[in-house]
Amino acid sequence: MDRLIYTAMTAMNAAMDRQRVVANNLANASTPGFRQEIFAVTPATLKDGSLEARAMARGNVRGADMTAARVVPTGNPLDVALEGEALLAYQAPNLQGEIYSRRGDLRVAASGVIENGEGLAVLGESGAPITVPPGFxxxxxxxxxxxxxxxxxxxxxxxxxxxxxxxxxxxxxxAKGIDSFLKVPGGGVLPPDPTARLTTGALEQSNVETAETLVQMIDAQRAFEQRAKIIRTAGDLDEASSSLMALR
Known part of the structure; x- marks a missing residue:
């Protein structure tokens, strides 16, 4: 019986992780340039020579949906919307390496560094943050x-x-990490795209479909409840077995 409970518990953990991913996607439905996360559950079957009747569930973020979203004019000359598949390079929050995004709501900080609406410094061709001369x-x-x-x-x-x-x-x-940033696994960098072009005075929106994401959230909640019901059923079966043993 403990095997059934443990198997259902791993599925519950996967369902909870899926709910977190869906909630993060929904929270970023209005974030410019956001790419929704793709969640995948992989069964891990135990192989010990006996009947393979159990499969542990392992869920994680497989990557990001890079489908283009609609571009909306803003009239702000520092807003940029990238064309094609190009990505903008930003300095990582820990100042180590670079991360990538389609978010293009740029501005000049008080320090003169060009950053996006999240406060991430935009990198130039040399790989260093772009600094604007004072007053320019x-x-x-x-x-x-x-x-x-x-x-x-x-x-x-x-x-x-x-x-x-x-x-x-x-x-x-x-890869897309739990911090929602796109990056190359192992700390690598993507090659520059000299042919990349952008549209100024416009922003690409998030590619999260709100209605579809809400359906996914309901589905993830139901999956969690189903696994919880299996655990309750296992407990009832265990109590019934104990009662039968007590009659002997």
Whole structure:
């Protein structure tokens, strides 16, 4: 009986993990450029020479759904929407390595560093954060070039100070961790995409479908309740077996 309970318990854990993933997707339904997480449950069958009648459930995030989402004009010249499959490179929160996203709500921080709405520093072609000279205004070209203008010299042409590091995920492994960031497993980096283009004054929305995600959440909850019912049934069977043994 303990085998049945343990098997059902692993399925309950997988169902709980699925609920967390679905809840995270739903919470980011309005986050620009968000890519919904794909959850997968893998059965792990115990092989000991006997009948393979038990399978433990292991659930984890398999990756991200890279399906493109709709692009909405915003009128903000620093908002960018990437075309094709290109990704923007950002500095990791722990300052180690780089992470990737389609989120393009850019702004200039008080320190002069260009960052997105989440506060992540945007990387330039050299792999370092892009810094705007104090007091300069910037514009972003369709190829990602950052053009800076000095208000003190209105007749001077804008100067290119850097270019957004836009990379291609094609042919490279890409994983999505529990922190929701896209990254290369093992700390690697994606190659730059010199042909990448973007649209300014617009943002790509999240590719999470709210109605579909709500259905997934209900399904995950029902799966959890079904496993809990199996455990309760196992307990009832165990009590019935004990009662029969007591009659002897």
């Amino acid at each position: 205004s910037i514009a972003i070209a369709t190829d990602g070039t950052i053009m800076a203008s000095d208000p003190a010299a209105p007749t001077a042409p804008p100067e290119a100070i850097d270019r957004l590091r836009m990379v291609t995920p094609g042919g490279s492994p890409l």
